[in-house]
Amino acid sequence: MPKTKPLYIAFVWHHHQPYYKDLTTGEYILPWVRMHGIKDYYDMAAILKEYPNVRQTFNFTPVLIEQINDYTNGKAQDRFIRLTLKDPSELTQDEQALILYNCFIANRDNMIMPYPRYAELLSKRGHSTMREDLLEVTKRFSEQDFNDLQVWFNLVWFDPTFQAEDGEIRRLIQKGRGYTQDDKELIIAKQIEITSRILPLYKEMQEQGQIEITLSPYYHPILPLICDTDSAKIAMPDVPLPKNRFTHPEDAYWHVYEGVRLYEATFGTKPRGMWPSEGAVSEEIIPIIARAGIQWIASDEWVLAKSRDIELKRDANGYLCEPEILYQPYSVEYEGYSLNIIFRDHFLSDLIGFRYSSWSPKDAVSDFLHRLRRIRDMVNPLGGNHLVSIILDGENAWEYYPNDGADFLNLLYQNLNDDPAIQAVTVEEYLEHHSAKILPSLPKLFPGSWINHDFAVWIGGEEDNLAWDYLKQARDALYKVNADEIDAEKIHQAWRGIYICEGSDWWWWYGDDRSSPNDADFDFMFRNNLSRVYELIDEEIPVHLYESICKETIVGLSLAPKGLISPDIDGFDSNYYEWLLAGLYDASRGGGTMHRAENIIRRIYYGFDLKTLYLRLDTNLSMKSDDVVNLELEIIILKPHLTKITVPFTGARVIISTADKDGHWREVKRISDVAINKIVELAVSFQDLKVKANDKLEFMTRLTEKGLELERCPVRGAISVFAPPEDYERIFWPL
Secondary structure, three states: OOOOOOEEEEEEEEEOOOOOEOOOOOEEOOOHHHHHHHHHHHHHHHHHHHOOOOOEEEEEOHHHHHHHHHHHOOOOEEHHHHHHHOOHHHOOHHHHHHHHHHOOOOOHHHHHOOOHHHHHHHHHHOOOOOHHHHHHHHHHOOHHHHHHHHHHHHHOOOOHHHHHHOHHHHHHHHHOOOOOHHHHHHHHHHHHHHHHHHHHHHHHHHHOOOEEEEEOOOOOEOHHHHHOHHHHHHHOOOOOOOOOOOOOHHHHHHHHHHHHHHHHHHHOOOOOEEOOHHHOEOOOHHHHHHHOOOOEEEEEHHHHHHHHOOOOOEOOOOOEOOHHHHOOOEEEEEOOEEEEEEEEOHHHHHHHHHHHHHOOHHHHHHHHHHHHHHHHHHHHHHOOOOEEEEEEEOOOOHHHOHHHHHHHHHHHHHHHHHOOOEEEOOHHHHHHHOOOOOOOEOOOOOOEOOOOOOOOOOOOOHHHHHHHHHHHHHHHHHHOOOOOOOOHHHHHHHHHHHHHHOEOHHHHHOOOOOOOOOHHHHHHHHHHHHHHHHHHOOOOOOHHHHOOOOOOOOOOOOEOOOOOOOOOOOOOOOOHHHHOOOEEEEOOOOOOOOOOOOOOEEEEEEEEOOOEEEEEEEEOOOOOOHHHOOEEEEEEEEEOOOEEEEEEOOOOOEEEEEEOOOOOEEEEEEEOOEEEOOOEEEEEEOOOOOOOOOOEEEEEEEEEEOOEEEEEEOOOOOEEEEOOOOOHHHHOOOO
């Protein structure tokens, strides 16, 4: 029998935050660099010290490094620090409303409800975050209520390790209420102190060889689109493009080279690898990155499939039919420059990023390790070594896990540390010591990202294209300025403003695919940054920059269905595999990676077999309490036919209604295939909905109490999915 070789696995944790500083005032508008610093960035490296055999790769964006340095060096003027430290007696009513809106933007189950006083304050505020309602709520909050809320919002973001091991933080948590100004000042000082330890810790651990640190382009731009917005048409031939083509590879060059310079100044060495922002690649970016001394990059398995003009098929359990194609590095060449490239396992990465948070740590780790061992058994007879790449955010998933993911990560790392058959390595280590000396060469590099192997998130929507046009106009105005007539420092700052506005994050929240509680903040910051460019070059700010770009659009999905399902409709999460391949809309994340205020509806799972649509809703309510007696769930199907499914929480039969020509609802049928226990589960036949194979369904949900809407999900737009054709199982798995 052939000798069993180890399976190599490379975790690449991506650390990134958008640029939150107001270029006009110098104030940080949002606090997430600081909050994720004390909850995620320090701990993600520190936890590895207990597991010396587990080596990993961490990707830092230079824009995050810049902002961490601002906090460390005392240069960060943070609006939320100012509001935290302000005495409640001095808060204006607008500031009180701002605190009531933002200081509950944390995971309800894991970061609010475990703390009785914080939960009490949330209950006192209520569900509504409408401005007029919050202004009314301010009248019910005492000065001590605001003091306690200022403290609790900052306390819960400390990593559980600090909550347990730091005596002062532990004392404040145990105190519970009645906080003082001294308490608030201590908390902020602790946050800054921890933030100052982040970059030195990573530098130390890289020098010790346990981690590799990589980078992204400076302000996290989509490099292929910066080089040429027309590149979007290769993956999406019919995509509407901005009115004015954006073609500035010299800007892409700036983001790469300035990022490398900051990396060297921070970590004292040259970077070997790069995660191009959002895994977005094209052939045109290869020379730009290679000339900067970068040796390897990474993208997604879908990009690999399109680059090789093949189908990457998976079986019903998510295993690749030809694993050797994905689980190896490649080389790619363009115009005489070459890079090595690895591709993330999309399925396994999403299990950690989206699925396992609702599983017990033991079950999640057992499932993950079982999958790795099965992969090892599949590739072992094939010869050579194999690398499984797990690439995902290093911060945004953990607040959805109990105990901030520490139980999951500790159990996973302990198993990996002790199992020689699965070796966790850095990417550089694998390429240098374990990969083939001559890597297989890709015939081309398909332009696409980790999301659907295209650039649809960042271009093509009305809002997206408008933002590109505004950016292009501002850049053209700056380019035409006579440098002899403007102060050189102002010119420098204006160009910096352009580079900041080239970051991908603005487009992440624009358009028809993402939403967050901070949409208005992001829209304001983008337009304000462009306005600042015009001010710096002494030109009039265009009128359009005073008007919001955001409009009502259809909100996209966190995860699409990955196969047919046939769950038992019993109202219990009795078998997590029955919904494993379902689509998932995470209402608490709003379709994105930022943080939402508390929701009643937490998650919507949706899927199908060939004849039936299945829906599952997880809520923050106890289904057996008196609170739900008057509640009804309405599922509004917008396409292909306007239909309403009414689900009374009393357990009465489900009503299917259709709209008549006058727009009134008319009951057409009652069904009983519904269960309301721990969760809400529902099955409705496509025939009852008059839905045919390949029809596109668009739907949303409304939660009502005595006819009054409490909540809708998604907040903006609808969820969409296609009804399966008869040959769905044969054609579905190609990626």
